[in-house]
Amino acid sequence: MTELHEIWQRAEVSQRLDVLAGFVAVCVAGDEDARRRLALLTAEAEAALAASPPELDVAAQCLDELVHWAEEDWADHPYRPAEARPDEADRQTRDYAKDLRRAVLPVVLHDELACVELSLEVRFLALCRRRHLDPRVREDVFYVAGRAAMALDLGHLEAARREVRRMERVGSVESGPCDCG
Structure with a gap:
């Protein structure tokens, strides 16, 4: 860690x-x-x-x-880079960290993390596309997706898998029809 x-x-x-x-x-x-x-x-x-x-x-x-x-x-230069907002700074840092992490993690772990990340993204997008998704459920989906993303960033495979399972449970609570295409 x-x-x-x-x-x-x-x-x-x-x-x-x-x-x-x-x-x-x-x-x-x-x-x-x-x-x-x-x-x-x-x-x-x-x-x-x-x-x-x-x-x-x-x-x-x-x-x-x-x-x-x-x-x-x-200081007054029109193209001087402004300090990024915290969320944007984190996104930019995450992009850099992914490249650095790839260099130190074992290939097997990196591949497993990539599979979990893909699974997370598919489930997240499927849930977000549901029509008439209850606002509280939508909030839970975003929260769990954020937790899973943090686990992936830290290379914690089991925590990421646990959050994907949690997202599946959150999605099963909402029984509305999926508008997936």
């Missing part, structure tokens, strides 16, 4: 570094000294993230320096 928590932290820093480094790179395109400074900063952050174990504090310091640089020099 600690390894997956570490992956999530790496993904958060990596995602923010990539976005800000891309923005700063465009802004400093004509300034050779600034380009060198950016290259050194991103290389230091990448090396810290690639270390085993990752040196998250070093990478976070590089990120903080990049944030300060962007705020100091381009």
